[in-house]
Amino acid sequence: MNSNTGRNAHPSPDVWFNWNSVEAVPATPAPAYAGKLFDETLRDGLQAPNIRNPSLEQKLILVDHMARTGVHSADLGFPGSDPLALKECVEIARYIAESRLPLVQGYAGRTHPADIEAICEIAQQASVHVDAYLFIGVSPIRQYVEDWDLASIQRHVRASAVACRREGVEFVLVLEDAVRCTPEVLAGVYDAAIESGVARLTLCDTVGAALPAGAASLIHWSRRYFLDRGHPVAFEWHGHNDRGLALANSLTALALGCERVHGTILGIGERAGNASLDQLVVNTHLDRHDSYDLKALRDYCDYAAPVLGVDIPQNYPALGRDVFKTSAGVHASAILKAHEKGNLLVKDSVYSSVPASFLGREQEVLIDEASGTNNVKYWLTVNGYDSSNPAYLKKVLAMAKSTRGPLTDEQIRQIIATAE
Structure with a gap:
């Protein structure tokens, strides 16, 4: 030893x-x-x-x-x-x-x-x-x-x-x-x-x-x-x-x-x-x-x-898939109001400390079972639809409440088509 x-x-x-x-x-x-x-x-x-x-x-x-x-x-x-x-x-x-x-x-x-x-x-x-x-x-x-x-x-x-x-x-x-x-x-x-x-x-x-x-x-x-x-x-x-x-x-x-x-x-x-x-x-x-x-x-x-050989976690700061997404109604309401003011930086900053546009991305407001009317209004506004149409709001929100997970853009368009 x-x-x-x-x-x-x-x-x-x-x-x-x-x-x-x-x-x-x-x-x-x-x-x-x-x-x-x-x-x-x-x-x-x-x-x-x-x-x-x-x-x-x-x-x-x-x-x-x-x-x-x-x-x-x-x-x-x-x-x-x-x-x-x-x-x-x-x-x-x-x-x-x-x-x-x-x-x-x-x-x-x-x-x-x-x-x-x-x-x-x-x-x-x-x-x-x-x-x-x-x-x-x-x-x-x-x-x-x-x-x-x-x-x-x-x-x-x-x-x-x-x-x-x-x-x-x-x-x-x-x-x-x-x-x-x-x-x-x-x-x-x-x-x-x-x-x-x-x-x-x-x-x-x-x-x-x-x-x-x-x-x-x-x-x-x-x-x-x-x-x-x-x-x-x-x-x-x-x-x-x-x-x-x-x-x-x-x-x-x-x-x-x-x-x-x-x-x-x-x-x-x-x-x-x-x-x-x-x-x-x-x-x-x-x-x-x-x-x-x-x-x-x-x-x-x-x-x-x-x-x-690595994955970027979906919530990874600034770069994750979901970091600029929200489905909360109160957040959607603020983002919608910021969007209507016409200032991209304000819209990017009202519910984020990292502006999505700096990275070539956008704020994404999802519509799911946790969403409210303002989520639907935001989607309709940015996609060129009449956000005041009550039929659109009612049918999209009803489908969201009965669906697991967020609605896709294609699903929302199909719902709007049936409401017209």
Whole structure:
């Protein structure tokens, strides 16, 4: 038996550390909102066992959708995983360059010479600038399980910075499980980053452990650490959704000045998935922090879902089949009145915080057993019928009350035809 087994079975209390327990102390000066979204669909998103790996042709189409939506940076693969992955990454890099897509190219790898070499190979073969997103686990629980120590992490950071600088690629230091890393360990890692001239650093909520307050505490503390040492760093945020808080944490990171915030289309990814890129796009656009094409986003999601082998839930925010539908009479009454005022945005907003028209959709008022007269009036109005005709109203509503589920447009037309 390993003589260390007894000792190793009882880790130090630090392995249970989480930034959720630390009070946030805001950095000064307060950071300006400068965030851009970073698409991780073709890297972290594809790691999930339930996700279908697209063909190269499909990946290129997904890249087109990213650019059309207005996303301007992405992690496009893990070229060090095998020769085929490297070959595909080179083809993607060439395609982006030849198509002149406004997309900053990132590629992922470990802080390992072989992975760094693969990323540099992309830059050389495709003659493009790339960002090397090199990750290393830093939390005490990861160190305990992997038998790592701070000194070895610091060596990897320094060596990676030297290798990237030598090959002319930008080193982005990605700190896995940063939200469960103690200030003492982070300070040691940050010192190595400062010594190495690191200019971009990604804080990761690798297992989705953070609360928004914990994300804020980590970002504030990290920003202060670098500011106090006179070393400017561009922060990024990478979050997972294990506690259902990836979107909230990512919006917090954007509000606190993180320059790139990561997400995947439809929130795909390991376990409960990553932060949902599409929901970040919708929220960022609606809050007027950045401009995206929401109709192009809808096309992106409609293409990605079958290619990746996922379904879009019918009540999925902004993009689900039923999110702009209502059959409640009180809602129908308000939507009808808004429609009559002739202002599309008012109509879109009276019972929705996301305007359907932004996504190329419309408010849909259904007629079913829960509906009232105003549901029928709305349908008649938007379809060019006389909404004051009592025979139409009576017969359509009577049929709705005796039918399970909403009436179809064809059924309503047949009812009206018999009432004329």
